[in-house]
Amino acid sequence: MADNELILTDVTKRFGGLTAVDALSMKVSSGQIYGVIGPNGAGKTTVFNCITGIYKSEEGSVRWRGEEIRGMTPYQIVARGIVRTFQTIRLFSQMSVAENIMSGRHIKSSQGWWHGICPTPGSRRDEKENWMKVGELLEFFNLEEFAATPTMSLPYGLQRRVEMARALAVDPTLLILDEPAAGLNDNETAELVDTIFSIRQKGITVLLIEHDMELVMKVTDYLTVLNFGKKIAEGTPEEIQKNPLVIEAYLGSEDEDDE
Amino acid sequence: MKKLSLVSLLVFLVVMAILPHLLDTRWQTVAVTFLVFSVVALSQDIVLGKAGMFNMGQAMFFGMGAYVTAILNSHFGWPIVATVPVAIVAPVLLGIVLAAPIVHLRGDYLLVVTIGFNIVFVQVLINNLGGVTGGPNGIFGIDPLRLFGFELSSQVAIYYYAFAVLLLTLAIMINLDKSKVGRALHYLREDPLAAESIGINTRLYKIFAFGLGAGIAGLAGSVFATQYSAVSPEAFEFIQSVLFFSIVLVGGSSIPGVLIGVFVMFVLPEIFREFSTWRFFVFGFAMILTMILRPRGIWPATFGKIPKFLIKEPKNGG
Numbered sequence: 224m225a226d227n228e229l230i231l232t233d234v235t236k237r238f239g240g241l242t243a244v245d246a247l248s249m250k251v252s253s254g255q256i257y258g259v260i261g262p263n264g265a266g267k268t269t270v271f272n273c274i275t276g277i278y279k280s281e282e283g284s285v286r287w288r289g290e291e292i293r294g295m296t297p298y299q300i301v302a303r304g305i306v307r308t309f310q311t312i313r314l315f316s317q318m319s320v321a322e323n324i325m326s327g328r329h330i331k332s333s334q335g336w337w338h339g340i341c342p343t344p345g346s347r348r349d350e351k352e353n354w355m356k357v358g359e360l361l362e363f364f365n366l367e368e369f370a371a372t373p374t375m376s377l378p379y380g381l382q383r384r385v386e387m388a389r390a391l392a393v394d395p396t397l398l399i400l401d402e403p404a405a406g407l408n409d410n411e412t413a414e415l416v417d418t419i420f421s422i423r424q425k426g427i428t429v430l431l432i433e434h435d436m437e438l439v440m441k442v443t444d445y446l447t448v449l450n451f452g453k454k455i456a457e458g459t460p461e462e463i464q465k466n467p468l469v470i471e472a473y474l475g476s477e478d479e480d481d482e
Numbered sequence: 483m484k485k486l487s488l489v490s491l492l493v494f495l496v497v498m499a500i501l502p503h504l505l506d507t508r509w510q511t512v513a514v515t516f517l518v519f520s521v522v523a524l525s526q527d528i529v530l531g532k533a534g535m536f537n538m539g540q541a542m543f544f545g546m547g548a549y550v551t552a553i554l555n556s557h558f559g560w561p562i563v564a565t566v567p568v569a570i571v572a573p574v575l576l577g578i579v580l581a582a583p584i585v586h587l588r589g590d591y592l593l594v595v596t597i598g599f600n601i602v603f604v605q606v607l608i609n610n611l612g613g614v615t616g617g618p619n620g621i622f623g624i625d626p627l628r629l630f631g632f633e634l635s636s637q638v639a640i641y642y643y644a645f646a647v648l649l650l651t652l653a654i655m656i657n658l659d660k661s662k663v664g665r666a667l668h669y670l671r672e673d674p675l676a677a678e679s680i681g682i683n684t685r686l687y688k689i690f691a692f693g694l695g696a697g698i699a700g701l702a703g704s705v706f707a708t709q710y711s712a713v714s715p716e717a718f719e720f721i722q723s724v725l726f727f728s729i730v731l732v733g734g735s736s737i738p739g740v741l742i743g744v745f746v747m748f749v750l751p752e753i754f755r756e757f758s759t760w761r762f763f764v765f766g767f768a769m770i771l772t773m774i775l776r777p778r779g780i781w782p783a784t785f786g787k788i789p790k791f792l793i794k795e796p797k798n799g800g
């Protein structure tokens with residue numbers, strides 16, 4: 224259990240002259256719901272991109288279960304049980320909800336490339352089993368009636384749910400959510416809170432970025448606060464709420480970009 | 483829509499199965515050409531339609547299959563049947579080797595590189611590199627196909643040979659859509675970054691698409707060489723690749739769409755032969771109009787190929 228740890232040490236990512244993430248260290252332990260917060264442009268998404276292999280940090284190390292994953296490709300990192308959602312939803316928009324979720328079963332499927340040319344009884348069974356799993360996720364996320372609907376014709380809130388279902392289809396150990404409540408109404412946000420708790424119930428560690436402070440304070444066990452790429456505080460939600468540095472960072476920007 | 487596709491596919495297959503007996507020799511030749519070019523267009527659909535890669539060099543793989551059969555038969559005396567596996571495997575290997583360094587390129591760059599490949603290929607043929615391609619005239623006098631002691635040299639026999647190859651290709655296309663690899667191609671076309679982030683090795687599957695497309699086109703090339711018992715470079719020029727590319731886009735990257743596209747591009751011109759100077763003018767405009775009026779093609783590919791048990795009625799009338 225304790226082995227499912229994500230440890231970032233002095234991770235630095237630069238874009239030209241801009242240091243988007245500056246010597247960030249943090250530790251996500253098994254079973255936690257861990258939050259990363261900070262004003263717009265603080266570098267939160269960039270940190271997630273460095274963990275999931277979309278960017279390679281120039282310096283530092285990203286260790287997952289004791290293994291260095293910095294420099295691996297995104298699909299290699301998914302194969303190790305880390306999967307993510309995007310701040311700007313990225314679904315396969317022309318394809319149906321079920322097909323989108325099925326993409327998460329890709330690495331779990333036992334089919335080889337040759338089965339695409341010539342199926343075998345084994346590959347048909349594998350196909351069936353994975354679609355059954357998709358069925359379970361459709362049910363879990365209450366998406367059954369939209370199974371055959373192309374995701375581009377769904378409202379925002381449902382698209383967010385599909386993206387989470389797709390990520391969970393991977394059977395991840397660590398689920399990374401980039402602003403899962405962005406664009407959701409109050410009802411949907413309340414459902415999201417329940418969903419996050421029930422995901423943790425399944426033994427999945429959750430790492431999330433969120434601007435909705437109410438949600439953050441409700442669900443997270445531990446927080447890291449970024450500003451201008453640097454960590455300015457870490458601690459439990461209660462500690463963070465009282466931290467003067469954090470209050471200052473937020474007062475400086477909250478009003479302009481309260482979305 | 484699903485029912486309609488299935489019914490039209492069945493009608494198509496039945497008509498195609500009896501067709502040669504209704505036609506004279508000239509039209510039988512046209513029909514074989516339709517079958518062979520359909521196979522090439524479907525192979526192009528795997529690369530362009532499914533995986534979304536702008537490959538403008540499919541005629542090269544088609545030509546390679548044709549030349550492999552021609553060279554092995556006329557220079558090395560191999561029976562035609564024995565050349566077929568090589569006519570598939572050689573383009574597959576070439577496809578993999580050429581695709582590996584270029585699949586990461588953005589659409590427009592990939593397009594230019596594949597055009598370059600096609601041009602180099604035709605130049606190699608014309609300049610008779612290695613002294614086996616026969617230069618600009620190509621290779622004549624290829625043997626007919628012999629199977630189980632029968633000589634399949636009549637147009638009808640070749641028709642059924644080509645028809646069998648088309649059926650095999652259709653089977654592969656249908657299997658692909660119901661498999662992990664086939665879906666992976668759709669995912670990476672829709673959003674490569676999302677595909678990669680959900681665990682798909684996009685590079686590997688792009689190369690797979692190139693290799694599979696090349697192998698099928700190579701097989702079609704082998705049939706083509708057998709049909710005319712001759713091969714020459716101009717049949718595999720880059721302009722042929724442009725036609726296959728257009729067929730997939732105009733057709734809409736579905737099986738019926740691609741078949742209609744091949745019919746419009748290769749069979750209609752034969753039917754309107756009297757108006758020969760006008761026909762390409764008309765087809766050029768038909769292409770332009772289709773893309774403006776139906777940007778997703780004549781018969782667009784549909785998704786939602788999901789098992790029935792997942793499709794549920796909306797709850798409580800909502």
Ligand SMILES: Nc1ncnc2c1ncn2[C@@H]1O[C@H](COP(=O)(O)OP(=O)(O)OP(=O)(O)O)[C@@H](O)[C@H]1O
Pocket residue numbers: 238241243261262263264265266267268269270310
């Ligand atoms: N690909 C990129 N190229 C150049 N600069 C980038 C790139 N990605 C991010 N940045 C910059 O890095 C900084 C951090 O961006 P990032 O997206 O990580 O912020 P964030 O904390 O996620 O903000 P938000 O809350 O708005 O999502 C910003 O100044 C941004 O402009």
Ligand SMILES: [Mg+2]
Pocket residue numbers: 267268269310
């Ligand atoms: Mg962000």
